[in-house]
Amino acid sequence: MANYIKEIRSLVGHRPIILNAAGAILVNSKNEVLLNLRTDTHNWSLPGGFLEYGETFEQACIREYKEDAGIDVEIIKPIGIFDQGFTVYPNGDKTQVISRLYLVKQIGGHTLNEATNETLDLKYFPFGQLPPLLNQQTAEMLKAGEKYLDSLNLR
Template identity: 75%
Template sequence: MANYIKEIRELVGHKPLILNAAAGVVTNDQHEVLLNLRTDTHNWSLPGGYLEYGETFDQAMVREYKEDAGLDVELVKSLGIFDQGFTKYPNGDVTQVISQLYLVKPVGGHTLETATDETLDLKYFPLNDLPPLLNQQTTDMLAAVQAYFGD
């Protein structure tokens, strides 16, 4: 069921929702992490997004990475589930997101070179010098990535 979140929002408006999402981490040789500049909030996050109805975390991660970054990815390792924190979007939507974080590796495609309806830009950042992030959960996920790489 495509556009599941849109359909739910049409029914409940801006009421707080608990939603499931998948996010992925691609790093370069310097362990810099690929982030996308979001069109909705104009800050940075890991490529990823909400599950559609009937979709698994794994399937959502592959689909969302292609949509947000232009890359075909393969899941390497689960880095954990993150369920703390709330996000209020500029349109008034409020969420508590339960996110499955994965380490992923590119296996095809290429990083987006032009803006889309979800991504304004893509850029690698050192884990110790990150730009303004979407929310506390994104900060927590990147701290887990830093701990994983021992930086």
């Protein structure tokens, strides 16, 4: 059911709702993490997004990476679940987002060069030099991703 969230918002307006989302950590050869500059809030987050009705976390992660970044990914491992993602969007929508975070690897596609309806820019950043982030949950997800990569001695 495409546009599930739009349909829900048409029924509840800006009232607080709980949504499920999936995102992922993708690092380049310099061990920098890919982030996207959002069109709605004009700050940075991990490529990812809300599940559509009937979709799994894994399916949403793969779909959203393609939509947000132009990259085909394969899920390597789940890293964690984050349930304290409180956000008030510029249009007044209020959410608590329950996010599933994955480690992924690129298997195709290429980073988008042009803006989309959700992404203004894409860049890789060192974990220690992150730009202004969407919310505290995004910061916690990045910290968990960095810790997981450190545990694998990949960095």
